[in-house]
Amino acid sequence: MNSNLDHFIVGLKKQKEDALAYIIKMYLPLVKTITTKILFRLSPFDIEECINDVFLSVWKNAHQFQGDAADFKKWIGMIAKYKAIDRYRQYEKQREREHVDELLNHKTHTLLPEHSLLQQEEKTMLLFALSQLSEIDSEIFIMKYYLELSNSEIADYLNLSKAAVDNRLYRGKKVLAHNKRLKELMV
Numbered sequence: 001m002n003s004n005l006d007h008f009i010v011g012l013k014k015q016k017e018d019a020l021a022y023i024i025k026m027y028l029p030l031v032k033t034i035t036t037k038i039l040f041r042l043s044p045f046d047i048e049e050c051i052n053d054v055f056l057s058v059w060k061n062a063h064q065f066q067g068d069a070a071d072f073k074k075w076i077g078m079i080a081k082y083k084a085i086d087r088y089r090q091y092e093k094q095r096e097r098e099h100v101d102e103l104l105n106h107k108t109h110t111l112l113p114e115h116s117l118l119q120q121e122e123k124t125m126l127l128f129a130l131s132q133l134s135e136i137d138s139e140i141f142i143m144k145y146y147l148e149l150s151n152s153e154i155a156d157y158l159n160l161s162k163a164a165v166d167n168r169l170y171r172g173k174k175v176l177a178h179n180k181r182l183k184e185l186m187v
Helices: 008-013 017-038 044-064 069-110 113-131 135-145 151-158 162-176 180-185
Strands: none
Touching: 008 017, 008 044, 008 069, 017 044, 017 069, 044 069, 113 135, 135 151, 135 162, 151 162
16 A cells, blocks of 8 residues: 555554554654653653654554544644653653652651651551452552552553542442551541
8 A cells, every 4th residue: 555645544544554654754743843842851762752652542543533634633733742741741750759759768767766667567557458459459559549640540551441440449448448547548
């Protein structure tokens, strides 16, 4: 198939690689501009990864696209924008977590031995409680309460619906509710 402006969308929907190559050739400058404007603080590697994610998403979701070439340009531009925003948010969360970890590490080193022992007991209690849940439920709890991801982000990552994540969190909290100190940690 020789892709051109008239039929690259059809080729892409049929998962034709030359249609993807055509789209990359045509829309790389647009995608790169959008992602670079949003991710200017990140490394060139992160920007390149985001661009790759955009084209992978276009490839995987081509069957959902409806419209012509002008609509496709808007569609790929929106995908690039939202992928870059997601990447930036992940970057900011990671920086925040690292900052909190640094503070906690510094605080832990300055604590008295009995405080350190209490923290270790709390961690052990939390790990034991999470072991009472199914593997996916404990993974959801870790993502929610340690990584501080939203329910939507967890759902996307685990290929579940948001309602399924909400339900699993609700049921897991009920299972863990018998432990008063653990319940306080999850608030």
